[in-house]
Amino acid sequence: GENVEQHPSTLSVQEGDSAVIKCTYSDSASNYFPWYKQELGKGPQLIIDIRSNVGEKKDQRIAVTLNKTAKHFSLHITETQPEDSAVYFCAASKAGGTSYGKLTFGQGTILTVHP
Amino acid sequence: DGGITQSPKYLFRKEGQNVTLSCEQNLNHDAMYWYRQDPGQGLRLIYYSQIVNDFQKGDIAEGYSVSREKKESFPLTVTSAQKNPTAFYLCASSIDPLSLEQYFGPGTRLTVT
Numbered sequence: 181g182e183n184v185e186q187h188p189s190t191l192s193v194q195e196g197d198s199a200v201i202k203c204t205y206s207d208s209a210s211n212y213f214p215w216y217k218q219e220l221g222k223g224p225q226l227i228i229d230i231r232s233n234v235g236e237k238k239d240q241r242i243a244v245t246l247n248k249t250a251k252h253f254s255l256h257i258t259e260t261q262p263e264d265s266a267v268y269f270c271a272a273s274k275a276g277g278t279s280y281g282k283l284t285f286g287q288g289t290i291l292t293v294h295p
Numbered sequence: 296d297g298g299i300t301q302s303p304k305y306l307f308r309k310e311g312q313n314v315t316l317s318c319e320q321n322l323n324h325d326a327m328y329w330y331r332q333d334p335g336q337g338l339r340l341i342y343y344s345q346i347v348n349d350f351q352k353g354d355i356a357e358g359y360s361v362s363r364e365k366k367e368s369f370p371l372t373v374t375s376a377q378k379n380p381t382a383f384y385l386c387a388s389s390i391d392p393l394s395l396e397q398y399f400g401p402g403t404r405l406t407v408t
Contacts, residue, residue: 189335212395223299223385223399224338269337275395282353283397285337 182207184272186286194294199260201289203270204252210272213253214283215244218267228255260293267291298322299400301386306405308380316371316403318386326392327369331355332383332402341384344369345392373405380407 183206193199203213211232216224230237230244230253237244241260246253257264270286299320308314318327326345330338340353344363358377363369369388373380383404387397 184337186337214395216399221304221402221404223301223387223401225399226396229396271337273395275393282340282343283338283395285339287335287337 182210182272182274182282182284184270184284184286186270186289188289189287190290190292192292192294193260195260195262197260199255199257199264199291199293201255201268201270201291202252203254203272203286204250205272205284206251207272207274208248208251209274212273212275213244213246214271214273215242215255216269216271218269218288220266224269257291260291262293262295265291265293299386299388299398301384301400301403304401304403306403308405308407310407311375312407313372313374314380314405314407316373316384316386316405318369318371318400320367320369320386320388320400322388322390322398323366324388324390324398325366326389326394327363328387328389328397329353329359329361329369329371330385330387332385338385341371373407380405 186203214229217227218224243256271283302317328343329341342361344350360372385402386400389397
């Protein structure tokens with residue numbers, strides 16, 4: 181089955197710096213890669229996703245890049261703010277046709293943005 | 296307000312007791328999921344349901360049971376057979392089983408002593 185590895189497990193940055201979180205996946209058939217943000221005591225919230233037919237996607241201060249050859253994808257947050265502090269999870273899924281798209285999650289990254 | 300609700304937020308039980316966690320959604324989503332989250336680990340799938348009256352085991356179904364009698368409800372029972380039940384439990388839903396976007400509820404933290 182699919183295996184997703186996420187690094188680093190913790191990341192500390194100063195406000196205004198950029199943050200990068202990386203994930204690798206094992207199944208070359210995976211074609212959907214979402215990123216979730218989880219604040220303390222809450223459920224994860226989908227913040228951005230990318231599909232395998234796209235190499236990069238941006239939404240304001242966040243972006244995701246995908247390298248299918250190397251089987252890794254990354255989350256980039258620019259101009260970080262204290263409210264970006266949370267746990268971030270990556271996930272991978274293969275779906276299409278009649279198959280159920282099970283999400284396999286990475287272990288999570290605790291991001292702390294210091295004011 | 297549309298969304299997923301889980302109750303209660305905190306739940307305490309004695310070892311050996313079964314406990315049922317509630318998950319309700321008013322999004323008219325067909326598919327629903329239960330995940331378990333432990334410190335320092337990603338989310339692991341317990342059970343999922345693609346449609347009413349149907350559900351399948353996920354990766355860690357042992358010691359858990361579910362039912363899906365109504366579209367909007369997907370309760371999870373943690374049985375006494377679950378060896379390490381203390382965890383944060385998350386319910387999610389998606390428009391249909393083929394939809395890749397899952398939306399999560401706020402979670403229930405279960406503590407068993």
